[in-house]
Amino acid sequence: MKTARAGWDIELAANAVADAAAAIAATDADPALTEAMLADFYRDEGIAPLDPANFGVLTADMDDAHWQRMAVVVALLAQPPLRAVLPVVSQRLRVRDQIERLVKVVRELSALELRAFAVSMVRAEELARRVAREWGVEIRGETPHESLQRLHRIDYTRLLANVDTAKANAQEQMAELQRQQEAQDSRIARRQRGKW
Amino acid sequence: MKAHSLRSPAAQALHERILAEWPQAIARWSSFLVLEEPILDASQEAIAQIHLGTRCVSLNDRLILQQQIEDCIPVMLAHELGHHVCYPGTLQVQARLKLMERTLLPDPECSLVNHFTDVMINERLGRTPELRAQMIRIYQADLRHSPGALDPLHGFYLGLYEALWDLPEGEILGSGAHEMRLGHPMYRADAALLSQDLFVLGPNLYTQFLYFLSVCLRYLISSWMQRRAMREALQEAQRSGGCQCGDPSVSDWGQAITPTQAEREAIRRAIEKGWFDKVQGDRLHRALEVGARISGLPGMGTEDASQVPAIMAAYYRQQAENLLFRPPAQPRIGEAVLPGVLEDWVPGDPVQEIDWRASWLRGEEIGPALPVRRIQEADREGEDVRFMETRMEIYLDVSGSMPNPCLNVNPMTLAAQILCTASIRAGGAVRVLLYSSQILQHWSWCRSETELSGFLMHYIGGGTSFPFEVLEDSIRELTHRQPIRVIITDHDFDANVAKESTALSLLAAAVKDSPGLILLQSGGDEASTRTYRRLGVRVVPVQELDSYPRLARELAWALFPEGPQ
Numbered sequence: 001m002k003t004a005r006a007g008w009d010i011e012l013a014a015n016a017v018a019d020a021a022a023a024i025a026a027t028d029a030d031p032a033l034t035e036a037m038l039a040d041f042y043r044d045e046g047i048a049p050l051d052p053a054n055f056g057v058l059t060a061d062m063d064d065a066h067w068q069r070m071a072v073v074v075a076l077l078a079q080p081p082l083r084a085v086l087p088v089v090s091q092r093l094r095v096r097d098q099i100e101r102l103v104k105v106v107r108e109l110s111a112l113e114l115r116a117f118a119v120s121m122v123r124a125e126e127l128a129r130r131v132a133r134e135w136g137v138e139i140r141g142e143t144p145h146e147s148l149q150r151l152h153r154i155d156y157t158r159l160l161a162n163v164d165t166a167k168a169n170a171q172e173q174m175a176e177l178q179r180q181q182e183a184q185d186s187r188i189a190r191r192q193r194g195k196w
Numbered sequence: 197m198k199a200h201s202l203r204s205p206a207a208q209a210l211h212e213r214i215l216a217e218w219p220q221a222i223a224r225w226s227s228f229l230v231l232e233e234p235i236l237d238a239s240q241e242a243i244a245q246i247h248l249g250t251r252c253v254s255l256n257d258r259l260i261l262q263q264q265i266e267d268c269i270p271v272m273l274a275h276e277l278g279h280h281v282c283y284p285g286t287l288q289v290q291a292r293l294k295l296m297e298r299t300l301l302p303d304p305e306c307s308l309v310n311h312f313t314d315v316m317i318n319e320r321l322g323r324t325p326e327l328r329a330q331m332i333r334i335y336q337a338d339l340r341h342s343p344g345a346l347d348p349l350h351g352f353y354l355g356l357y358e359a360l361w362d363l364p365e366g367e368i369l370g371s372g373a374h375e376m377r378l379g380h381p382m383y384r385a386d387a388a389l390l391s392q393d394l395f396v397l398g399p400n401l402y403t404q405f406l407y408f409l410s411v412c413l414r415y416l417i418s419s420w421m422q423r424r425a426m427r428e429a430l431q432e433a434q435r436s437g438g439c440q441c442g443d444p445s446v447s448d449w450g451q452a453i454t455p456t457q458a459e460r461e462a463i464r465r466a467i468e469k470g471w472f473d474k475v476q477g478d479r480l481h482r483a484l485e486v487g488a489r490i491s492g493l494p495g496m497g498t499e500d501a502s503q504v505p506a507i508m509a510a511y512y513r514q515q516a517e518n519l520l521f522r523p524p525a526q527p528r529i530g531e532a533v534l535p536g537v538l539e540d541w542v543p544g545d546p547v548q549e550i551d552w553r554a555s556w557l558r559g560e561e562i563g564p565a566l567p568v569r570r571i572q573e574a575d576r577e578g579e580d581v582r583f584m585e586t587r588m589e590i591y592l593d594v595s596g597s598m599p600n601p602c603l604n605v606n607p608m609t610l611a612a613q614i615l616c617t618a619s620i621r622a623g624g625a626v627r628v629l630l631y632s633s634q635i636l637q638h639w640s641w642c643r644s645e646t647e648l649s650g651f652l653m654h655y656i657g658g659g660t661s662f663p664f665e666v667l668e669d670s671i672r673e674l675t676h677r678q679p680i681r682v683i684i685t686d687h688d689f690d691a692n693v694a695k696e697s698t699a700l701s702l703l704a705a706a707v708k709d710s711p712g713l714i715l716l717q718s719g720g721d722e723a724s725t726r727t728y729r730r731l732g733v734r735v736v737p738v739q740e741l742d743s744y745p746r747l748a749r750e751l752a753w754a755l756f757p758e759g760p761q
Contacts, residue, residue, distance in 0.1 A: 116396070119396040120392060120396045122392045123392070153362075154388075156392075159385050159388055159389045162386075163382065163385050163386055163389050166380070166381075166382035166383070166385060166386050166414070167414075169380075169381070170414040170417075173413075173414045173417035173421065174414065174417070174473065174475075176417055176420070176421055177302070177413065177417050177476075178475060180302035180303070180420075181300070181479065184302040184303075184497060187497040187498075188491045188497040
């Protein structure tokens, strides 16, 4: 049987991430609730959820920050149009593999503050696109190549690494700045000072 | 402004178009702005600019027509209004931003404030597709008309917009994109990260500015290194980026010397997040120190620091007000009066008769809407009562042991400022003498806080020699109208007294028939203090340098208590 391609409205997905992040940032992580919600969403689509034992194995060493991000990802599926991809995705990937990939996304973005997903639509979009990429979900209005390009452009980890390279390459500029600052300090310091 | 009859038809048409677009430009920001209409100025450097002092917007018709960007008038007008409404909004905010960056940028005329405020405004306006397209055309046209190698800072600035608006590389930069990649291979990553993170760091404008500065700094230095002169690089970079004019006033700078909580938080966050390396982070932390901020005042460290004394005088006046907080009573009218009963104030009655305290007690909403007035009634008809007109002489030690008040905060100068402010607001007059090895006098009775604060900014910085001869002349001159005399000094005063044979008798004469002779002195000898007190001198020992202003404030409250005598 030909596998149908599922599609997400990226604006809807990013807004869902931002709204969820804003709400979850104000609460404590609740792993049991997150697991239960995820299982319910699968059942809503007629798919058997992953059993608790295997779920526990995949999420064994997740901390509170990971669980908060997992809660945001799970909240994506609260939107029926986004949840509707589950049956199609499940034709390609076992549920266990789907959840394993969600955990991967959560770990990749754990360095970002949760608040960043709430206030920055670019970060919210990045999270949604990462999930879409891991699950093979198409983004409506884009070719797969365009979606990959867009994710590459907004990939925060990649940007940070490149900026670190830029900073490392700017040593000569910073040394020159320091020289000029010291010269300016000397010019200002040529004034009479009291003993106080 | 070009005379109407001398404009070319094209300039005239442009002016009419500007006037037609003006109401909508205002409406993009607020329904309540009241500003004069824009003018044309073909001599200005920028295509469009706003004077933040006069709030006048002016456009360069010559450049606009030359670059064929007449259809971009709407965004030009909206952009300039953005400087007035939001970024920086006021010249005091501009002064604060400049003082913050001054700790990092060595050239006093070098600033990234204009670039920053431009980016903040353009991000807002760029959310409207039509305005975004106009801004892109403006920057493309500007680059076309800029011959020569691309300035790194300007290139990064334009690359920032490409990243912000998700444009293909080179859409604005053109062939400049290749130049940027050669010199700064990761510039797009810098631009992308800055465009993604800058606008979510709000609402603290200073936090956003520091983040902007942390990224742009290396491109600015590249510009400098490329051209070997920061001024030349700045002028080149600001040709397209600088559209604000108008300098902060001395009052704005004076206020900006004291950092706000928002600035403190911004610096704390910038250091915590590691936006700057350790060396620059340490320098940035100094931006919270008053001394370092004084060093960043306009002209400081250059050949023309003429604004500094006026700015510091404004600073001392503001500090005196803050410390006094409860200013003494205002001058009283000549008749002996008693407060009468309260009546409703109606429009047409003198505003001075409104009793604001009683009005506010009516309630937060009713009070201002229906104020009450209190009539002062003469106690006895026709009787005038003699009131004490306060006069104060201040002798301030400005010898070499004291800091120059223009370059560092001098607590003794501030103490003198407090006493001047207090005396004048109590209806009195003040004269001031600065002494060291020589003297400087403002010796006519003065009621102007501004004039006296300007005089207090003088500094001699030599040895210490109290002018007993001036004191003697003053005692003789003022006969039955001896003023309050205050001497602000340190332990050197004791040596001066010991050296002058007539000193003690002069001090005693100054005490006699006068409201008081007060000595604010740190480090004084105990035996000398007892001697002064036996003569009737009120000695106020100062334990620490920083205590001078506080003690001066308490003295002021003691001399001029709140409310009528």
